[in-house]
Amino acid sequence: xxxxxxxxxxxxxxxxxxxxxxxxxxxxxxxxxxxxxxxxxxxxxxxxxxxxxxxxxxxxxxxxxxxxxxxxxxxxxxxxxxxxxxxxxxxxxxxxxxxxxxxxxxxxxxxxxxxxxxxxxx
Amino acid sequence: xxxxxxxxxxxxxxxxxxxxxxxxxxxxxxxxxxxxxxxxxxxxxxxxxxxxxxxxxxxxxxxxxxxxxxxxxxxxxxxxxxxxxxxxxxxxxxxxxxxxxxxxxxxxxxxxxxxxxxxxxx
DNA sequence: GCATCATATGCCGATATCGGCATGCGTCAA
DNA sequence: TTGACGCATGCCGATATCGGCATATGATGC
Numbered sequence: 022x023x024x025x026x027x028x029x030x031x032x033x034x035x036x037x038x039x040x041x042x043x044x045x046x047x048x049x050x051x052x053x054x055x056x057x058x059x060x061x062x063x064x065x066x067x068x069x070x071x072x073x074x075x076x077x078x079x080x081x082x083x084x085x086x087x088x089x090x091x092x093x094x095x096x097x098x099x100x101x102x103x104x105x106x107x108x109x110x111x112x113x114x115x116x117x118x119x120x121x122x123x124x125x126x127x128x129x130x131x132x133x134x135x136x137x138x139x140x141x142x143x
Numbered sequence: 144x145x146x147x148x149x150x151x152x153x154x155x156x157x158x159x160x161x162x163x164x165x166x167x168x169x170x171x172x173x174x175x176x177x178x179x180x181x182x183x184x185x186x187x188x189x190x191x192x193x194x195x196x197x198x199x200x201x202x203x204x205x206x207x208x209x210x211x212x213x214x215x216x217x218x219x220x221x222x223x224x225x226x227x228x229x230x231x232x233x234x235x236x237x238x239x240x241x242x243x244x245x246x247x248x249x250x251x252x253x254x255x256x257x258x259x260x261x262x263x264x265x
Numbered sequence: 266g267c268a269t270c271a272t273a274t275g276c277c278g279a280t281a282t283c284g285g286c287a288t289g290c291g292t293c294a295a
Numbered sequence: 296t297t298g299a300c301g302c303a304t305g306c307c308g309a310t311a312t313c314g315g316c317a318t319a320t321g322a323t324g325c
Binding site: 046048072073075076079080094096097098 | 312313314315316317321322323
């Protein structure tokens with residue numbers, strides 16, 4: 022939240038409209054996975070994932086606002102489709118940790134290695 | 144939430160203790176990045192990132208509970224270090240969308256391509 | 266216009282979350 | 296043991312979140 026906004030209490034800072042937050046919701050992740058197979062109208066999304074129509078609609082809205090999903094009208098229906106480009110920054114951010122989950126590049130990892138050895142040596 | 148648990152109202156489902164949720168918080172992401180450079184005691188984390196000591200401690204707790212961070216005691220201090228292995232599943236999940244942000248593998252992407260062409264043809 | 270289908274939105278209750286503050290607990294040194 | 300330091304925890308206020316329900320909005324066809 023760039024604008025100063027609180028006099029007291031504060032509460033959570035800048036969660037909204039953030040891709041990381043959008044994919045933090047299990048159901049929203051399910052929607053994204055589902056849409057990999059192709060566009061779908063809201064009702065179909067809801068049915069296939071066992072959620073209510075308003076529920077699906079709300080989650081799709083969040084995904085739309087962060088740009089992970091696009092919609093287009095087809096008659097009365099609204100087809101929702103994946104736009105995964107927004108996931109790329111996330112993938113890259115996490116990729117910055119890639120070397121830390123294999124090798125021994127930081128001190129903690131070394132420490133963990135030590136623990137393992139210590140256990141084996143029991 | 145595998146266990147049925149609500150009679151009314153329901154509210155948010157299963158956010159807690161989930162890696163996706165842990166990295167949804169900007170400050171926690173900062174902590175992870177900082178710890179890439181090596182272990183640090185709580186106070187140092189707080190100082191370097193401009194947060195209060197209890198604030199840092201709480202975020203570190205969340206990260207610890209999802210296994211992204213490990214701690215070990217060193218005298219009075221508690222050194223926190225990165226354990227990035229928990230990020231791997233996230234990386235892989237997102238990797239499942241990789242082909243969707245380059246090529247034209249799904250219908251929406253094709254639709255987007257069409258839009259671009261249509262614009263160029265104006 | 267009117268009825269109908271498809272979707273979005275508003276409201277509510279329950280809960281989760283975050284920051285700030287004060288305080289508790291654990292460890293070390295004297 | 297006592298004091299000091301480092302960190303964790305508890306409580307609070309403000310707010311965000313999610314699901315369910317009812318309803319508003321939008322588009323279509325008659």
